[in-house]
Amino acid sequence: MNARTEILDRIRVALGDPVPAVPVPRSYLRTVQCADPVNLFADRLVDYRATVHRCDGDLPATLATVLAGSPSLVVPPDLPAEWLAGYRGPVRRDGDLAPLTVAELDATASVLTGCAVAVATTGTIVLDAGPTQGRRALTLVPDHHVCVVRVDQLVTGLPEAVAQLDPRRPLTWVSGPSATSDIELNRVEGVHGPRRLEVVLVS
Numbered sequence: 001m002n003a004r005t006e007i008l009d010r011i012r013v014a015l016g017d018p019v020p021a022v023p024v025p026r027s028y029l030r031t032v033q034c035a036d037p038v039n040l041f042a043d044r045l046v047d048y049r050a051t052v053h054r055c056d057g058d059l060p061a062t063l064a065t066v067l068a069g070s071p072s073l074v075v076p077p078d079l080p081a082e083w084l085a086g087y088r089g090p091v092r093r094d095g096d097l098a099p100l101t102v103a104e105l106d107a108t109a110s111v112l113t114g115c116a117v118a119v120a121t122t123g124t125i126v127l128d129a130g131p132t133q134g135r136r137a138l139t140l141v142p143d144h145h146v147c148v149v150r151v152d153q154l155v156t157g158l159p160e161a162v163a164q165l166d167p168r169r170p171l172t173w174v175s176g177p178s179a180t181s182d183i184e185l186n187r188v189e190g191v192h193g194p195r196r197l198e199v200v201l202v203s
Helices: 004-015 038-048 059-066 100-105 137-142 158-165
Strands: 049-056 074-076 091-093 111-115 118-121 126-128 144-150 172-174 179-181 186-190 196-202
Touching: 038 137, 038 196, 049 059, 059 144, 091 126, 100 137, 111 137, 118 158, 126 144, 126 158, 137 172
Parallel strands: 049 196, 074 091, 074 111, 111 144, 144 196
Antiparallel strands: 118 126, 126 172, 179 186
């Protein structure tokens, strides 16, 4: 018997409740219908003040344009080299010799990653420290996060996303740039993560 069961049993005895436990229905909605999830996802991101770039083929060229003004870049150790073919600034791979320190990440202008899954109806991107994503600190410390999302990684609703994810992995859920509000509802960005989020949506 665990503590929860013991507490509930004591409540039933105190209430004199003779009613047996009733099975709880688990027929939750597993899918969400959406005629155009790609455009819906892009619209949600824009609502959250993220910037969306459409890419129909040449990903290195698109990334070179997005990162053109960035003086420094950090990437996960397994990020494909061809993604960086057009970028002309200095690049550091996290963990080449040792994981970058928080101070080193803080001094870096931008980070470029992929993602695990994205959700159209909420405009949410989920990272799980898997391929092309790196560790969590990599995407939370630098001020500018560029994230590549392939349309085949896009699902319509949250239940579909959760079904694809392993809850034992370090999950980071991103819905736009980091933002919070003070008591007077003044919006402050960049407190809990990147101040700027740019999403490259690859068809």
